[in-house]
Structures are given as structure tokens and as C-alpha cells.
Amino acid sequence: MINRLIPAVAIAALFLAGCNETPSETSKDVSQASQDASQDVNEARQDAGKIENKANEKVAAAQNVYAKTDANAREKLTEAESDAMISKAQAKYTVALAEADGQHNIAIEKCGVFKGVDKTACLSTADATFAANQAAVTADRDEALVRADHHN
Secondary structure (H helix, E strand, C coil), X not given: CHHHHHHHHHHHHHHHHHHCCCHHHHHHHHHHHHHHHHXXXXXXXXXXXXXXXXXHXXXXXXXXXXXHCCHHHHHHHHHHHXXXXXXXXXXXXXXXXXXXXXXXXXXXXXXXXXXXXXXXXXXXXXXXHHHHHHHHHHHHHHHHHHHHHHHC
């Protein structure tokens, strides 16, 4: 009878041991999440830079038109500036959201070392921080969009 219990106990021990990450595994996961987040943020920044450059080119073109003409050009300049403000706000929002997402992923990976209630608390904190960061990023974008709308 005891001989039959030994394999069952061994299997149960393997299942329990496999549920938790070792600090080394967690560290590796955190490192990978950091690299992924950094890459995502860099890509978002590059995309944002391209968008901002195009927006600045449009403003420069409108400024040239303004220098040559009258009130009609001023209206075009104001519209181009407003459009540029909107493009820049969206680009900054994308970068900030990528940063918040990367930080969230890193925080989640750090929770891998915990188990039970400690892991639940860690994940809840990571999710709450992400939600707060998302709200702040959205509020900043919306404020910039309002300024752009009032620029006209």
C-alpha cells in the first residue's frame, strides 16, 4: 500500500513544484519583459518621430504660404498648426501607452516569484498601476486635443 502512495506523492510534488517560478526564472522573465518593453517603446518613438516630422513639415509649408499671402494663408496656417497639434498628441499618446504597457508587463513578470495571496496582491497592484497610467496618458492626450481644437 505504501509503495502505491510513493508515485502519487512524487507526482503531486512535481505538480506543486512546477506551479511556482524560481527567482532565476522570474528574473529571466522580467529581463525579457524589459527588453520587449524597451523595443516596443523605441518602435513607438520612431513612429511618433515620423508623425511629428510630417506634422512639422506641414506647418512649415503653411508658414511659407502665409508669408506670401494674406488672411487665407493665416487660416491655412492655423488649421495646419491645429492638425499638427492633434498628430503630435496622438503620437505622444502612443509612446506613453507603449511605456505604460511595458511597465505593466514587467510588473506582472515580477509577480511570478510569488504564490497564493501574495501573487494575487502583486498582480492587482500591477493592474491598478497600469489602469492609473492609462488614465493619466488619456487625460494628457485629451487635454492636448482640446488645446488643438481651441487653436482654430
